[in-house]
Amino acid sequence: MLNLQHLNSFLMLQQTGSFTExxxxxxxxxSTVTQHIQRLEKSLGRQLVFRDTHQVRLTAEGEALLGYAxxxxxxxxxxxxxxxxxxLRGRLRLGVSxxxxxxxxxxxxxxxxxxxxxxxxxxxxxxxxxxxxxQDLGDLDLVLAKRHLGETHGRLLYREPxxxxxxxxxxxxxxxDALPLIAFPPPSITRRVAQEALDKAKLxxxxxxxxxxxxxxxxxxxxxxxxxxxxxxxxxxxxxxxPADRLPGLADVEFVLVPxxxxxxxxxxxxxxxxxxxxxxxxxx
Numbered sequence: 001m002l003n004l005q006h007l008n009s010f011l012m013l014q015q016t017g018s019f020t021e022x023x024x025x026x027x028x029x030x031s032t033v034t035q036h037i038q039r040l041e042k043s044l045g046r047q048l049v050f051r052d053t054h055q056v057r058l059t060a061e062g063e064a065l066l067g068y069a070x071x072x073x074x075x076x077x078x079x080x081x082x083x084x085x086x087x088l089r090g091r092l093r094l095g096v097s098x099x100x101x102x103x104x105x106x107x108x109x110x111x112x113x114x115x116x117x118x119x120x121x122x123x124x125x126x127x128x129x130x131x132x133x134x135q136d137l138g139d140l141d142l143v144l145a146k147r148h149l150g151e152t153h154g155r156l157l158y159r160e161p162x163x164x165x166x167x168x169x170x171x172x173x174x175x176x177d178a179l180p181l182i183a184f185p186p187p188s189i190t191r192r193v194a195q196e197a198l199d200k201a202k203l204x205x206x207x208x209x210x211x212x213x214x215x216x217x218x219x220x221x222x223x224x225x226x227x228x229x230x231x232x233x234x235x236x237x238x239x240x241x242x243p244a245d246r247l248p249g250l251a252d253v254e255f256v257l258v259p260x261x262x263x264x265x266x267x268x269x270x271x272x273x274x275x276x277x278x279x280x281x282x283x284x285x
Contacts, residue, residue: 006040014062092141099231104278115270128147129189149251164194164242177204197251203248
């Protein structure tokens with residue numbers, strides 16, 4: 001019988017491509033995750049991962065196990081939710097930053113609603129800074145949002161580079177005037193990072209589109225109005241990443257889960273665990 005904890009470590013390792021990162025997200029020691037993978041390989045009599053100094057990759061046998069491992073973890077969660085001694089119930093108010101909603105949240109919400117049908121889930125979508133303000137006022141129980149490097153609040157999910165994007169990078173960069181920026185309104189984290197990078201490089205800029213919706217910003221960028229800054233894995237289709245030597249480098253951002261002090265711990269942990277396993281971009285995306 002396969003150990004579900006070992007399978008969970010295997011899935012997190014596949015998602016992150018790193019024993020260190022997998023251990024951090026699972027709240028385990030790196031040696032523990034290594035042992036989980038070794039015991040899983042011993043149980044199956046197959047090598048599941050290639051290990052070298054640069055990356056961790058799945059073998060063909062590891063790729064074949066993926067679907068079954070996900071299915072077993074999902075089934076275990078469903079059974080626990082259905083037959084648990086105390087089925088979760090109550091209200092959980094979730095705040096999520098706009099760009100996360102536009103990319104990979106739908107499946108997570110569907111799974112949570114299916115697993116915990118007695119929980120009244122309320123969703124608020126806004127800029128990260130606005131969500132934190134709402135949480136400080138007691139209006140949100142859990143926030144999934146971005147934070148600047150160096151900040152320490154919340155449970156770190158993953159770190160990702162920000163990139164410059166445009167429909168036609170050459171056309172935008174060759175205009176010869178102030179760089180046209182497409183951005184969320186203040187206090188947007190991506191807006192601030194972009195402006196600080198350009199100011200530090202002494203490059204003139206101007207805002208040509210401000211919108212609180214990523215779909216609105218994307219429409220402007222696809223129309224060729226200017227430059228958009230987004231995490232690399234969240235780059236909208238139809239936009240090209242601008243080479244690193246053409247514009248100043250941008251600071252990374254971190255995605256975190258921040259629970260409200262005093263919120264229902266069981267409800268928060270149920271959703272947090274689901275998000276932590278499934279929210280990070282796949283290696284190479």
